[in-house]
Amino acid sequence: MSHETDRSVPRWNAMGMPDRRVFLLVLGTLIAGLAGCGSRRVRDPGTGDGAAATPGVGAGAALPDPVGADVPGGLLDAIEHRRSLRDFADKAVPDEQITRMLWAAQGITDPVRGLRAAPSAGALYPLELYVASAEGVHHYLPERHALERVGRHDVRDGLAAAALRQSFVAEAPVVFVITGVYARTAGKYGERAARYVHIEAGHAAQNLLLVAESLGLGGVPVGAFVDDAVRRVIDAGEEETPLYVIPVGSPAR
Secondary structure (H helix, E strand, C coil), X not given: XXXXXXXXXXXECCCCCXXXXXXXXXXXXXXXXHHHHHCCEEECCCCCCEEECCCCCCCCCCCCCHHHCCCCHHHHHHHHHCCECCCECCCCCCHHHHHHHHHHHHCEEECCCXXXXXXXXXXXXXXXXXXXXXXXEEEEECCCCEEEEEECCCCHHHHHHHCXXXXXXXXXXXXXXXXXXXXXXXXXXXXXXXXXXXXHHHHHHHHHHHHHHHCCCEECCECCCCHHHHHHHHCCCCCCEEEEEEEEXXXXX
């Protein structure tokens, strides 16, 4: 802004030379900078003062082990051990565990403001979440923390076919599908909407996968599929674009 620009421009006298006070200020800054070149300083967050860099945090040094940090171990364990899983046991996933994964991906965590577990640009929430199993296809309703049935047939074979015939999709006991409605975000963010929707889908998918890991399950995010085919299989709306197919289940032993 104009007042900020005026402050940053040196004042000049009638002879076309910098004002004496400005000259002395610049000279003093240069001298102070040269005097400090002998030691690298970092800000001490506890005092607000500069402090010498410590061996454990200096440039090129390894950071402390996050698993041993004083933070909730369950989350760190899930982050440490999460791996993509494609070999599933022939074992159903209990409804309680499916519920936890749905909530972690898109559940309401602030009922007063309607905010969800995964961050969303402008809190516009363009994602829709489906789960397919032997019992059919269900659509997650975050506001009610409930499922609505959209199909009674087992469509996991259809999802595997839509996912370029990756057979492990059909072999998983449950398959989550995340779709995005770009129009919900585009009204506010225009051409950047697609970027924000994709970022949000990543947040939701990671939440889901970490909870799966914490429950002793595993999964894999699949991005190779035919959009229209996935949409038809789960009976999603025409305005929805499939973004993730995520098969989840117990590891085969």
